[in-house]
Amino acid sequence: MLHRRLLTTICRMTEEAKRLAGCAAVDNHVKNNQVLGIGSGSTIVHAVNRLAERVKNENLHVFCVPTSFQARQLILQNGLTLTDLERHPELDVAIDGADEVDSELNLIKGGGGCLAQEKIVAGCAKSFIVIADYRKDSKNFGDQWKKGIPIEVFPMAYVPVTKTIQQRFGGVAELRMAVSKAGPVVTDNGNFLLDWKFGKVHDWAAVNTAIKMIPGVVDTGLFINMAERVYFGMEDGTVSIR
Ligand code: 5RP
DSSP states (O other): OHHHHHHHHHHHHHHHHHHHHHHHHHHHHOOTTOEEEEOOSSHHHHHHHHHHHHHHHHTOOOEEEESSHHHHHHHHHTTOEEOOTTTOOSEEEEEEOOSEEOTTSOEEOOTTSOHHHHHHHHHTEEEEEEEEEGGGBOSSTTSSOOOOEEEEEOGGGHHHHHHHHHHHHOSEEEEOBOTTSSSBOOOTTSOEEEEEEOOSOOOHHHHHHHHHTSTTEEEESEEOSOOSEEEEEOTTSOEEEO
């Protein structure tokens, strides 16, 4: 009973931290007539809610590029204007969550499996702004979470890619399975995901490039040198900006 109450309190605190980060990022970075990238996950939901509120209250006109099916639904459900990279290949700001943020603002993303489209959209934005709760703050990757680095692969290549990663970089790369265990998770792009438990600290920029060169790899969840600013919602109700 006590355990359940504690868990509920922690969940509420975490959700509030996500909301604070999302609101602060939207308030500080979104302006009228901008083209925005909308990330995926649970934290971005708060940012989109705040965006919809501002669009309505301040009569803003913004165009939103989604990074996933979920983001597309969020944009539509909130009555925001949907666009794409064909119509708007240059974005003003992209806002997205992260699974880990290191001390140099490098990120691990892809917990929700949307890393490839998230990286494309972030790469098209003048500013890439990250929102996260306090649990995502790692000095070094793996400090806080041991979920590993997601890697999107073409289905036919998942076994050779798994072997190559393990042989060259160590650790263990696991095919991400659906919760039901009935089959692998399939991304919005029709691909599979490997979660690479990397074991030791690497030169992440070099590893990212090397993994991307393996035939069959679509992209990795390593976002190196891409984030301009990170908003962390904290346990005490404040927002820490890095
Ligand atoms: C999805 C992502 C998400 O942005 C990341 O997993 C963070 O999610 P959440 O906001 O739910 O913690 O990269 O591919």
